[in-house]
Amino acid sequence: MPIETFAPAGETKHTTSYYAASANPSPERPKLQGDQLIDICVVGAGYSGLSAALHLAEKGFKVAIIEGARVGWGASGRNGGQIVNGLNASLQTIKRRYGQDTANFVAGLVQEGGEIIRERVATYDIQCDLKHGNIFTGLTAAHMRELDERRTLWASYGLHNQDMLSKSELRDHIGSDVYAGGMIDHTGGHMHPLNLCLGEAAAFEKLGGVIYEQSPVISCDTEADKPVVRTREGTMTCNTLLLCGNAYLGHVVPALTARVMPVSTQMMATVPLGDKADELLPTDKCVEDVRYILDYFRLSADKRLIFGGGTVYGGTDPADVVAKLRPAMEKVYPQLKGVKIEHAWSGNFALSFSRVPQMGRLGNNTYFAHGYSGHGVTGSHTFGRILSEAVAGDRARFDVFAKVPWYPFPGGRMFRVPYSMMGSWYYALRDRLGV
Helix, strand or coil, rough: CCCCCCCCCCCCCCCCCCCHHHCCCCCCCCCCCEEEEEEEEEECCCCHHHHHHHHHHHCCCCCCEECCCCCCCCCCCCCCCCCCCCCCCHHHHHHHHHCCHHHHHCCCCCCCCHHHHHHHHHHHHHCCCCCCEEEEEEHHHHHHHHHHHHHHHHHCCCCCCEEEEEEHHHCCCCCCCCCCEEEEEEEECCCHHHHHHHHHHHHHHCCCCCCECCCEEEEECCCCCCCCEECCCEEEEEEHHHHHHHHHHHCCCCCHHEEEEEEEEECCCCCCCCCCCHHHCCCEEEEEEECCCCEEEEEECCCEEEEEEEEEEEECCCCHHHHHHHEEEHHCCHHHHCEEEEEEEEEEEEEEEECEEEEEECCCCEEEEECCCCCCHHHHHHHHHHHHHHHHHHHHHHHHCCCCCCCCCCCCHHHHHHHHHHEEEEEHHHHCCCC
């Protein structure tokens, strides 16, 4: 059976994103060649893999990362750059499905990913334009009730970082009249996501870690006592293997294929807007609305509006990203009608059916984490730390997530895309009707 890889053959460069065009300098790293040995091998140089690897390197472990393309090539270097606390599934949903103890546990870590990012930036002096605060917006009275219920729910778990914003109060943050109001999370934020990746990779290497790039994995022996990772030009035998390829792992590990589905989201960046940018987002917070298929946007350090939204189930890219996103941007900001778009790109995230990230083991010495379902910036940093804890001998937090049941998409691989599309149409209709 042919094996799909998370990066195509040959030298794979970063996508046409604003982030790639404005990335900090980064060395080109060698391919994995020949037969190598390492204590711990991590597949994937995105946030999950880098987070786990950096935590382990700090503990003194010998760690190597194998990346199919470049550091941050996947979702970690293409996303909206928003530090949004929480999982895709709400605390209320988690309580209903898995019980109060699990909800209490999740509530205790929903802010951890953002804390890890801020600690990494400060400790290793990572230049990634980190800003503080994010805002959730509602377009209808139903959306505002949803936001207020979330704020009340989080407060019941001792999380008091959110405040409601009336329509007039929201106008102090967003130069648009399209919203009914919103909610600010003072512990959220935004940054240049690719530069965060590159900074974490550099920190890992300073601690003795090794990164192999342009090395697509073609198979993994996850059942062996010493797992083996194979690329086209080499092998890596290790004592412990961490699989962190997420949406770009493809069919390299068949046991994980049915657990998640790649979903494409799109982004674009305007030309620098100068003083006009301060009218769009006067307090420089990032924004996302609460619709099922949402819009999200923020300002870059050089005053571009980075605007994202839309989904394509199955991970394919739309023919024209700008044509898809421009009407939504101009609805929020009519004053940007006709503004030049300088960069447009797509990227895949891994969606789990339950919208809860998954963590577990294959065999005795292979661990995995994936399925952040659109909340991967913070979730991946948290799960990377939890993976490192498990490898180091403390599996208390790992075991909680490993025991959470996962469910395959109805219809299997063949019908999971149309099934999910029908679900998205239903929820999009509810958003339009305001219910």
